[in-house]
Amino acid sequence: MDLLEDAPGSNAHEFTVSELSGAVKRSLEDQFGRVRVRGEIGRVSRPSSGHIYFDLKDDRSVLAAVTWKGQAAKLAQRPEEGMEVIATGRITTFPGQSKYQLIVDQIEPAGLGALMAMLEKRRQALAAEGLFDEARKRPLPSLPRVIGVVTSLSGAVIRDILHRLRDRFPTRVLIWPVAVQGEGCAPQVAAAIRGFNDLPQGGPIPRPDLLIVARGGGSLEDLWGFNEEAVVRAAAESRIPLISAVGHETDTTLIDFASDRRAPTPTAAAEMAVPVLAELAARLAESQARLTRCSQHHIDRPRQRLRDLSRALGRPGALTEGARQRLDLWAGRLDPALHGLVRTRRHQLAARPMPVALLRRFTDRKAHALHGLEHRLDSAATRRLERRRDRTVAMGERLEASLARVMAGTRRAIAQQDQRLADLARRLDGAVQRAIRNRDQAMQRVDRLRLSLGYKETLKRGFVVVHGPDGVVTTAQAARQLPQMDLEFADGRVTVRPESAPKPARKPKPPEQKSLF
Template sequence: MDLIEDTPPGDNAHEFTVSELSGAVKRNIEDRFGRVRVRGEIGRVSRPSSGHVYFDLKDDRSVLAAVSWKGQAARLAQRPEEGMEVVATGRMTTFPGQSKYQLIVEQIEPAGMGALMAMLEKRRKALAAEGLFDQERKRPLPFLPRVIGVVTSPSGAVIRDILHRLRDRFPAHVLIWPVAVQGEACAPQVAAAIRGFNALPEGGAIPRPDLIIVARGGGSLEDLWGFNEEEVVRAAAASDIPLISAVGHETDTTLIDFASDRRAPTPTAAAELAVPVRADLAARLAEAGARMSRASGQRIDRPRQRLRDLARAMGRPAALTEGARQRFDLWGSRLEPALRGLVRARRQQLASRPMPAATLRQFTSAKRHGLERVATRLESSRERRMERRKDRLAQLQERLDSSLRRAVAVTRRAVETQSERLAGLGARLDKGGRRAIDQRREALMRLDRMRQTLGYEQTLKRGFAVVHGGGGVVTSAAVAGKLTHFEIEFADGRIGAGPGGTRPDSSSKGRAGPEQGSLF
């Protein structure tokens, strides 16, 4: 102020340097506002790697820049957050490098919710009361969408991040609806984009998306305010296509996040939610194929093993008669000696006790008849036992044959079913292989046509020429003037030439032609 007071009025006013004038303004502001308390709403908070905190204090008419240095920021009782209404204590100063004044904040005290946050909370409660945020309205995301619609700015880094992530995980057809992502035009354009995607007909010229992603990068509360507008929230809630909101960073929350079917913390995370990883699907498919092969083999091996087990449990048919045959042989071998012994004993008894001839004949006849009856009974009993054994063996053989037929029929049906499935999979594999080969062949033909189109031979056919000399291509008249001779290449061959208009006798085709004048 001394500089201003010491300067006399008139045309011979003192000339200040910029630094002198800035220093005078700085001293005046710091002397007048050495310590002040300012109430306002925090907006646009910035925390660079230096540790300082830069933010704005604003009301409905003005904005005041504020800064808290690294040491002061670490001692603040309240961490500054966007949208908070606070009372900041500090001192005013200027920043001559940008000709602006700012508040050096030493202490922050909360003073209530900011006006924007209060408005946002009131709108959120009103929309929630209508049921727009209910979980019952949320739709599941498609597992593998064929077409993905993206509502975002076409020139920002967001769309590049989404496309890059989709290309890495599982490439899909992407439709971009360009919109403004901040400002007054943001809300109506975003709402119109969501409604426009839903209005696309099935099977039309433009494919209808299976999934919509509404994306934007981080920003201040004011920058993201378009996604808090009521028309955007209602459009998202009314969308028949599942919708993912990816607005701002992980700490940013807008009303469209509550109305969407899924919220992603970042645009890159939205692409990860939209499609699975193709390599994981291929691994799962290979595992499923291996499991199917093992299951097919087990469907055949298990009945076969079961049939073997049943056959072992039933035993050999011959083993069922071996014991009876052995007992029959044993008793048969004993029968003849017993009969002989009985006859000898009876004969001795008769010899020791003489009997009348008539009585002896009767006794002998009776014994003979008895022996015949015993033999007949033994023979009949043996035949009956043999018949019963044969019937039993026939029944067992019939049961075994029936079990074998059933097992063979089940196994044959299983093999036929698996064969049909394997044939179908083989046909699909052949078709997919042929389709892949056709696609590669078409791509190769396109590249070859592009090579031929971009090659310089096509340019030569349109009437241009290339001048060769000095071991390379001549591109200027100065270089050509220094050469003793050079060659000019046309579409159908080369001819020799010289800077003076002379033409050497030798040419690329070995033909002598009329003299050619100087090209220069």
């Protein structure tokens, strides 16, 4: 008896592995052609091929998802781990690993709460890197010569900015047009900020002194491009001071934290950028008037003080007037007193004669004492006058030195103001010269266009203009009816008379050839 026996027959179809995988694939795709799946993004993988692989999960299941390279660049929202999204695509299988997956072509956040959570997470991550620190923010230039504006050309924002700048302080504006919402917003805005920073100093295109990134108001989704990491990093890396004017006053984006100054509206950004020209001119005139008044005051006050001090010193002659008056008084009394003394001494001498030698010694002693007093009086008066003169001279020298210092400071201030005015005049002359050159170049271009479109250039290429008595002849029939015509060439005219063209001679009919056969 054989140990092996034939197995009973079966009518079930035998599938190959590929046939079965294909049948499952078709069934799954037919049943779930295009679906929308809500879930949280788990693991995200971005290989060098450009495709994006990620997981969609909830509290019980995980669904593999993939976005191909061509579609990944068009996604409005890049998948990030932890985001709650609604993914739209089609279900298919991957036979190589016996699993099914979702081919995603559209991703959108699952509600405003998910966007706000992702925005807060990104803000905290960028703040931890120090991109929002106040210490790294630069002050705005007080009077920028060139302002770069990053915005859309089709909106009202750029018109508001230009109108406000024209009203306050007309200055040169360079506009870098970008998309302010949608898929291309973030890369275009980041490229515009870096492009302005890469302009060389003194190049054909002037490098701006100040940047304004502007957009009108909108929803969180509309403003999302200004929350992208690329835009925030470009704003933080900008070497040119930057004003963020994105949205209305209540709208806040991440570029507001990275910029050097945030404006509530685009119009307010223009007001921050430049001062009012009329107010600046008024302040300059007021400062100049104050400087003039202060200089005059510094000159007049020491002069008045010198006059006051000179009045307090008195006249030199007044110092001796009292002594001279007393001397006159005593001189008037001296003569009678001398006469009385002489009479008295004469009586005493007559009563008791005095030796002549003793009288002579007494007279000599008194005369010597009188001469000593006279010399001391003259020396004391001279010394007093010299002291007063020295004090007056020293005070005059101090006043002259103070006046010289004040005048030197005034001259320096006036020289600085003159230099500033000269700089402004030079800049104005340069602007006028540039405007004249631009108008001249435009006129030359129009003249070249006129020459290129004129018929004179056409004549040089071999064409001819036919002139008749009544003007230009445009048809052959009209030409045949004229007695003569002028043919205008590029180098002159030639007069011709039309003639009827001779009929072509009839060719002789060839002789008939007869066959010999």
